[in-house]
Amino acid sequence: MSILRSAEAYARQRVRSVAKHNVIEHMLSIFQHVLSIMLLIFCIVIFNWVFRTNQDQSHMTPVEWYGYSASVFLYLLRSIPYLSVPFAVTNILGFVTMNLWPTAPKLQVSKTKIPFLCFRIVTRGLFPDLVKSNVKINIDVCYKAGLDNFKFEVVTDNPLNLPKSALIRELVVPETYVTRNNSFFKARALHYCLQSEINILSDDDWLVHLDEETILTEGSVIGLANFAGQELGSIGQGVITYANEEVVNWWTTLLDSVRVSVDFGMMRFCFKRLNCPAFGFKGSYIIVKVSVEKKIGFDFGPRGSIAEDVVFALTAWKMGYKFNFVEGEMWEKSPFSLVDYVKQRKRWFVGHMYTILSSEIPLKCKLWLIPTDLGWLLLFGNILNFPVSFVFPIPMPIALNVIAGSMGGLMIFLFIFGSIKSISIRKYGLIRKVLFILWTVISIPLAACLDASASLYGVITRDSGGFHIVEKEVKPAVSYPKTNESIV
Numbered sequence: 001m002s003i004l005r006s007a008e009a010y011a012r013q014r015v016r017s018v019a020k021h022n023v024i025e026h027m028l029s030i031f032q033h034v035l036s037i038m039l040l041i042f043c044i045v046i047f048n049w050v051f052r053t054n055q056d057q058s059h060m061t062p063v064e065w066y067g068y069s070a071s072v073f074l075y076l077l078r079s080i081p082y083l084s085v086p087f088a089v090t091n092i093l094g095f096v097t098m099n100l101w102p103t104a105p106k107l108q109v110s111k112t113k114i115p116f117l118c119f120r121i122v123t124r125g126l127f128p129d130l131v132k133s134n135v136k137i138n139i140d141v142c143y144k145a146g147l148d149n150f151k152f153e154v155v156t157d158n159p160l161n162l163p164k165s166a167l168i169r170e171l172v173v174p175e176t177y178v179t180r181n182n183s184f185f186k187a188r189a190l191h192y193c194l195q196s197e198i199n200i201l202s203d204d205d206w207l208v209h210l211d212e213e214t215i216l217t218e219g220s221v222i223g224l225a226n227f228a229g230q231e232l233g234s235i236g237q238g239v240i241t242y243a244n245e246e247v248v249n250w251w252t253t254l255l256d257s258v259r260v261s262v263d264f265g266m267m268r269f270c271f272k273r274l275n276c277p278a279f280g281f282k283g284s285y286i287i288v289k290v291s292v293e294k295k296i297g298f299d300f301g302p303r304g305s306i307a308e309d310v311v312f313a314l315t316a317w318k319m320g321y322k323f324n325f326v327e328g329e330m331w332e333k334s335p336f337s338l339v340d341y342v343k344q345r346k347r348w349f350v351g352h353m354y355t356i357l358s359s360e361i362p363l364k365c366k367l368w369l370i371p372t373d374l375g376w377l378l379l380f381g382n383i384l385n386f387p388v389s390f391v392f393p394i395p396m397p398i399a400l401n402v403i404a405g406s407m408g409g410l411m412i413f414l415f416i417f418g419s420i421k422s423i424s425i426r427k428y429g430l431i432r433k434v435l436f437i438l439w440t441v442i443s444i445p446l447a448a449c450l451d452a453s454a455s456l457y458g459v460i461t462r463d464s465g466g467f468h469i470v471e472k473e474v475k476p477a478v479s480y481p482k483t484n485e486s487i488v
Contacts, residue, residue, distance in 0.1 A: 032101035044409030053401035060395040083375035094269030105327040109229030116205040125158030145221035181301040187308035191298040203291035211284040219328030233324030239263040243422040252334040257418030272325040278368040281313035307351020345454035379452035
């Protein structure tokens with residue numbers, strides 16, 4: 001009896017200790033969120049103050065000062081930032097209405113109710129050691145998170161000779177395989193997996209799409225289990241960070257910090273509140289029910305193969321499927337060089353342009369993409385706005401000036417907050433983390449110029465060079481070969 005009483009007392013003490021820890025963790029989470037919102041407000045106020053957006057400019061007469069043609073040009077130039085208003089509003093709504101420092105996800109369903117999860121990785125087979133290593137790491141993470149009903153499926157153009165295991169399936173796409181609509185690249189490989197003679201998954205199973213370099217975390221595995229077990233939607237996506245593993249190139253890693261913030265802001269708001277991919281979709285950290293993926297497929301033709309992820313998401317939205325957000329983050333690496341960074345963004349831009357121009361995607365599903373991508377296309381004009389607004393001021397309503405200034409402050413916050421979330425104090429220490437954040441702020445003009453160059457490069461070359469694959473290992477970068485049929 002004394003042993004039972006001791007065990008009971010220990011259990012009660014343990015429950016109280018866990019509850020206390022959870023309360024402290026929750027309060028710290030709220031405190032960090034409040035500080036982050038204060039930082040957002042600070043960035044917006046400072047940017048508006050530096051550019052004096054609240055000054056009365058009604059006394060100015062631009063036509064007399066600059067002439068009619070120059071005045072029209074200046075006003076057109078000043079109108080470019082307002083293309084990003086939908087993007088800015090959804091980001092701010094995401095930051096304000098949802099905790100920016102959520103606690104680690106807890107399993108919300110019993111293990112018996114977690115459906116079968118198939119983690120699918122598509123590769124050309126150019127980095128076999130990377131794939132083998134990451135599959136092993138990710139299997140260990142799944143076990144550590146308590147998942148036991150899963151499999152990893154690696155789809156490759158070239159044999160990888162992965163170890164024989166009940167948890168690993170290697171699929172080599174035949175060179176002779178051609179889809180009905182002549183899709184290429186990753187879309188072709190993904191569509192191959194859905195063929196009845198190849199697919200081994202049931203309609204109630206779930207697919208998780210990963211890139212070659214994607215590393216799972218316990219939080220993301222739990223988030224995926226909750227998503228599938230509770231059927232929070234038909235398709236989901238979560239946050240990816242880029243500085244948790246060994247960093248190859250700090251410039252590109254810090255430039256990618258803006259993507260982390262956008263995941264927490266705009267993407268999370270669109271998926272969790274609007275249940276749709278209003279501004280697009282990433283190509284990894286995707287969870288989708290097998291029956292849904294089979295119905296949509298990936299046979300989008302040559303143009304739809306450039307950004308097959310975006311086309312898939314918008315097609316699913318058109319068909320009425322519900323999207324939602326997945327708790328927990330995954331880790332990836334940023335491009336290893338600035339050249340790869342530009343080529344990666346160029347492919348995204350060209351893929352978005354083809355998606356917008358596609359007659360298969362209804363206007364309501366790409367309406368929010370249009371102004372955002374047009375702003376990307378005109379980004380050099382936006383960059384030019386900064387010196388021109390000082391040298392050639394023109395009268396604008398104060399409200400419009402403040403809106404433009406607020407969007408500039410938001411962009412600074414996106415980079416700062418992304419680097420704060422990405423860079424660990426435990427790994428790098430407080431001083432180095434602060435220096436990395438300052439480095440991120442300094443690199444913002446470089447990010448703008450590289451993204452602007454990518455869109456201009458995309459307009460000039462379009463599908464030239466095929467589907468560029470950024471380096472994943474320290475080896476020469478490789479591109480998919482150009483197809484004989486022009487995508488243009």
